[in-house]
Amino acid sequence: xxxxxxxxxxxxxxxxxxxxxxxxxxxxxxxxxxxxxxxxxxxxxxxxxxxxxxxxxxxxxxxxxxxxxxxxxxxxxxxxxxxxxxxxxxxxxxxxxxxxxxxxxxxxxxxxxxxxxxxxxxxxxxxxxxxxxxxxxxxxxxxxxxxxxxxxxxxxxxxxxxxxxxxxxxxxxxxxxxxxxxxxxxxxxxxxxxxxxxxxxxxxxxxxxxxxxxxxxxxxxxxxxxxxxxxxxxxxxxxxxxxxxxxxxxxxxxxxxxxxxxxxxxxxxxxxxxxxxxxxxxxxxxxxxxxxxxxxxxxxxxxxxxxxxxxxxxxxxxxxxxxxxxxxxxxxxxxxxxxxxxxxxxxxxxxxxxxxxxxxxxxxxxxxxxxxxxxxxxxxxxxxxxxxxxxxxxxxxxxxxxxxxxxxxxxxxxxxxxxxxxxxxxxxxxxxxxxxxxxxxxxxxxxxxxxxxxxxxxxxxxxxxxxxx
Amino acid sequence: xxxxxxxxxxxxxxxxxxxxxxxxxxxxxxxxxxxxxxxxxxxxxxxxxxxxxxxxxxxxxxxxxxxxxxxxxxxxxxxxxxxxxxxxxxxxxxxxxxxxxxxxxxxxxxxxxxxxxxxxxxxxxxxxxxxxxxxxxxxxxxxxxxxxxxxxxxxxxxxxxxxxxxxxxxxxxxxxxxxxxxxxxxxxxxxxxxxxxxxxxxxxxxxxxxxxxxxxxxxxxxxxxxxxxxxxxxxxxxxxxxxxxxxxxxxxxxxxxxxxxxxxxxxxxxxxxxxxxxxxxxxxxxxxxxxxxxxxxxxxxxxxxxxxxxxxxxxxxxxxxxxxxxxxxxxxxxxxxxxxxxxxxxxxxxxxxxxxxxxxxxxxxxxxxxxxxxxxxxxxxxxxxxxxxxxxxxxxxxxxxxxxxxxxxxxxxxxxxxxxx
Numbered sequence: 001x002x003x004x005x006x007x008x009x010x011x012x013x014x015x016x017x018x019x020x021x022x023x024x025x026x027x028x029x030x031x032x033x034x035x036x037x038x039x040x041x042x043x044x045x046x047x048x049x050x051x052x053x054x055x056x057x058x059x060x061x062x063x064x065x066x067x068x069x070x071x072x073x074x075x076x077x078x079x080x081x082x083x084x085x086x087x088x089x090x091x092x093x094x095x096x097x098x099x100x101x102x103x104x105x106x107x108x109x110x111x112x113x114x115x116x117x118x119x120x121x122x123x124x125x126x127x128x129x130x131x132x133x134x135x136x137x138x139x140x141x142x143x144x145x146x147x148x149x150x151x152x153x154x155x156x157x158x159x160x161x162x163x164x165x166x167x168x169x170x171x172x173x174x175x176x177x178x179x180x181x182x183x184x185x186x187x188x189x190x191x192x193x194x195x196x197x198x199x200x201x202x203x204x205x206x207x208x209x210x211x212x213x214x215x216x217x218x219x220x221x222x223x224x225x226x227x228x229x230x231x232x233x234x235x236x237x238x239x240x241x242x243x244x245x246x247x248x249x250x251x252x253x254x255x256x257x258x259x260x261x262x263x264x265x266x267x268x269x270x271x272x273x274x275x276x277x278x279x280x281x282x283x284x285x286x287x288x289x290x291x292x293x294x295x296x297x298x299x300x301x302x303x304x305x306x307x308x309x310x311x312x313x314x315x316x317x318x319x320x321x322x323x324x325x326x327x328x329x330x331x332x333x334x335x336x337x338x339x340x341x342x343x344x345x346x347x348x349x350x351x352x353x354x355x356x357x358x359x360x361x362x363x364x365x366x367x368x369x370x371x372x373x374x375x376x377x378x379x380x381x382x383x384x385x386x387x388x389x390x391x392x393x394x395x396x397x398x399x400x401x402x403x404x405x406x407x408x409x410x411x412x413x414x415x416x417x418x419x420x421x422x423x424x425x426x427x428x429x430x431x432x433x434x435x436x437x438x439x440x441x442x443x444x445x446x447x448x449x450x451x452x453x454x455x456x457x458x459x460x461x462x463x464x465x466x467x468x469x
Numbered sequence: 470x471x472x473x474x475x476x477x478x479x480x481x482x483x484x485x486x487x488x489x490x491x492x493x494x495x496x497x498x499x500x501x502x503x504x505x506x507x508x509x510x511x512x513x514x515x516x517x518x519x520x521x522x523x524x525x526x527x528x529x530x531x532x533x534x535x536x537x538x539x540x541x542x543x544x545x546x547x548x549x550x551x552x553x554x555x556x557x558x559x560x561x562x563x564x565x566x567x568x569x570x571x572x573x574x575x576x577x578x579x580x581x582x583x584x585x586x587x588x589x590x591x592x593x594x595x596x597x598x599x600x601x602x603x604x605x606x607x608x609x610x611x612x613x614x615x616x617x618x619x620x621x622x623x624x625x626x627x628x629x630x631x632x633x634x635x636x637x638x639x640x641x642x643x644x645x646x647x648x649x650x651x652x653x654x655x656x657x658x659x660x661x662x663x664x665x666x667x668x669x670x671x672x673x674x675x676x677x678x679x680x681x682x683x684x685x686x687x688x689x690x691x692x693x694x695x696x697x698x699x700x701x702x703x704x705x706x707x708x709x710x711x712x713x714x715x716x717x718x719x720x721x722x723x724x725x726x727x728x729x730x731x732x733x734x735x736x737x738x739x740x741x742x743x744x745x746x747x748x749x750x751x752x753x754x755x756x757x758x759x760x761x762x763x764x765x766x767x768x769x770x771x772x773x774x775x776x777x778x779x780x781x782x783x784x785x786x787x788x789x790x791x792x793x794x795x796x797x798x799x800x801x802x803x804x805x806x807x808x809x810x811x812x813x814x815x816x817x818x819x820x821x822x823x824x825x826x827x828x829x830x831x832x833x834x835x836x837x838x839x840x841x842x843x844x845x846x847x848x849x850x851x852x853x854x855x856x857x858x859x860x861x862x863x864x865x866x867x868x869x870x871x872x873x874x875x876x877x878x879x880x881x882x883x884x885x886x887x888x889x890x
Contacts, residue, residue, distance in 0.1 A: 300549075408605055435601060436600070
């Protein structure tokens with residue numbers, strides 16, 4: 001019989017839960033993780049990681065069709081979609097088993113099953129674990145962290161059917177490439193799938209109810225992305241209203257109103273990417289002080305739910321829906337439980353990345369939001385066309401934009417579009433987290449030749465003027 | 470978790486006191502060390518400092534309430550964003566407030582695994598760890614980072630700490646004049662004894678720092694012959710009944726209090742205070758008399774000294790000074806006043822300059838009377854002479870006016886009949 005008494009039990013083994021468990025073990029807490037599906041959660045199995053494997057394939061496909069620019073020639077370029085998908089699954093599998101090893105190494109007990117609150121034993125929390133409806137164990141812990149994550153929001157009439165209408169899950173394991181694809185929703189998930197399928201050769205239409213794509217990004221960046229996608233051959237309909245859907249044998253017809261016109265569309269597959277909802281059901285929250293607001297658990301700055309001994313982190317606990325936010329919250333929450341002094345997360349210091357082509361990355365406030373917040377701003381811009389490395393790489397399209405507070409020199413926000421920007425945004429995140437001002441950023445020596453020099457230039461552009469434009 | 474803020478005991482014998490006023494409002498953020506309220510006892514007004522940080526959730530005892538028992542809950546402190554309980558919770562083990570004017574508090578703790586929370590590393594004296602943004606905002610707002618407690622990693626001062634320092638209102642008794650932050654504490658590494666500062670000491674430090682750093686002082690000194698005044702004193706004391714209610718024994722100081730009061734009537738523009746909008750000219754002449762007490766000094770007030778007889782002033786001064794030394798003055802007996810006197814004559818002091826007692830515009834420093842050789846006509850003579858030095862606030866009193874005042878004072882002292890008529 002497994003041990004059933006712990007200092008901490010984490011419900012959910014995604015990037016929030018398993019990281020929290022490892023940190024708890026490091027701090028000497030007897031820790032268990034209860035996971036109903038796969039260790040690593042959506043991120044590792046059906047999200048961040050496998051999509052990056054797919055997007056890498058689509059970039060290679062794009063490159064293979066532009067070999068001439070680099071002096072190469074190849075005939076009969078083709079791909080086997082099954083193998084592309086298989087690689088993506090292998091990557092996910094490799095990392096999921098890696099999480100298992102990490103937990104084992106840290107002596108974290110893993111329970112395979114569904115965890116739900118099951119009352120109290122004195123001040124200790126009880127948690128029931130069931131597998132396929134059958135009880136597996138009842139665990140007792142001083143503290144519980146709920147990290148059950150979220151799932152795709154389902155719009156009425158657009159319920160995923162596994163065949164014509166896909167959620168992210170089906171979209172990640174296509175058996176064949178749809179000729180015509182409709183993506184509903186232009187957030188990070190929708191745009192990444194649109195980018196993957198477009199670069200693999202599908203005809204892609206993106207519809208967005210709001211008046212612009214990537215609505216959380218800086219308007220200028222969103223507009224550049226829009227232009228780049230249209231140039232790649234995507235159709236984008238913003239301010240769109242979707243009419244009733246008619247499913248055919250192997251296609252879907254619908255009308256979309258946008259820009260004062262009605263577009264009659266017939267596509268082979270539809271991807272619905274219209275946001276997420278928290279996995280709050282069947283967690284045994286009834287009768288506790290845990291508050292659920294629009295499918296997410298309400299928590300304070302230290303992830304405490306208000307119910308003694310119960311904490312919630314990650315997607316379950318509210319936006320932004322990002323794996324790195326979940327992991328960071330997991331660590332902070334565990335340290336708070338262990339009695340350490342912790343610093344609540346500033347949402348403006350959480351970077352966001354979208355791995356479409358061109359990539360998009362940002363941190364902090366958009367220019368519009370900074371102005372709304374009453375800041376007098378200084379804005380710097382530097383295009384990739386002025387960057388030697390970007391040109392040498394054949395990636396001359398991109399922009400780095402900085403937004404500073406004109407009075408204090410605080411870096412309010414940074415917004416980037418172009419090659420490799422997701423790997424570079426951390427520079428600005430460090431600047432924000434360390435509260436650097438334009439002075440330190442100006443004095444930092446950036447290596448040459450790198451695309452990161454554009455980040456330096458975008459700082460200079462906000463003040464003395466960029467050097468290479 | 471919410472904690473009760475308890476009525477502190479300001480002295481070992483204190484059993485109850487008056488909650489004079491709140492310096493923080495409900496919903497306001499409180500940092501450890503913030504002055505949150507003022508408590509009055511029969512001795513003095515004392516400041517209550519917060520021990521814990523959080524948000525002032527609810528005030529349980531309104532300002533102005535008398536007879537608040539020591540250790541009774543007076544407010545509830547909650548964590549940021551936490552719901553505010555309506556009433557004080559039954560504190561599991563209320564940590565009684567120490568004799569020091571601080572608030573102890575303890576509350577029921579939730580089920581946390583918790584070893585005691587590890588406190589942030591306090592910033593060390595010497596090098597200040599602060600983010601570049603914090604440094605810049607501090608420079609722009611005139612905040613001394615040496616006085617700011619850091620809440621960032623390893624106690625580093627970050628933006629929110631500086632912003633919190635900017636937001637803290639000036640302490641209670643301080644005038645509206647913005648106060649420069651005191652310099653960082655020097656590092657003392659030679660053998661020494663650290664005597665913790667009493668609240669009185671802190672109040673003195675704060676008020677005098679404020680006075681000397683915000684009031685443009687200047688000084689006018691003059692020698693004054695005392696022989697006529699001493700003769701009058703001897704004459705008057707000889708006329709006192711030997712005992713009974715009418716008995717009196719005038720000190721030189723009593724006569725000088727009256728002389729100052731009479732002079733202020735003659736040159737009333739010195740009986741004043743400076744404010745941003747206007748110069749305030751006081752109707753009454755209320756003389757604050759500096760009295761040294763065991764842990765500092767205090768200034769009991771002889772009100773309407775110009776209208777009181779010398780014997781009245783004498784009896785009142787004796788009584789006030791005795792009670793001041795016993796620590797039994799009521800706040801209204803030492804708060805206010807329109808002009809101050811500091812007399813160090815009894816210590817044989819040749820001359821000295823005093824620091825103005827804000828919001829007053831002037832203070833008279835009185836040194837010892839001694840026999841000196843003086844020139845009268847064209848001959849040397851012996852006279853009893855003292856040097857007085859008037860410290861004045863140049864915002865209210867200009868040089869000529871100050872000179873006029875000391876000349877008038879000399880005239881009153883040297884022709885002292887105006888003290889009795």
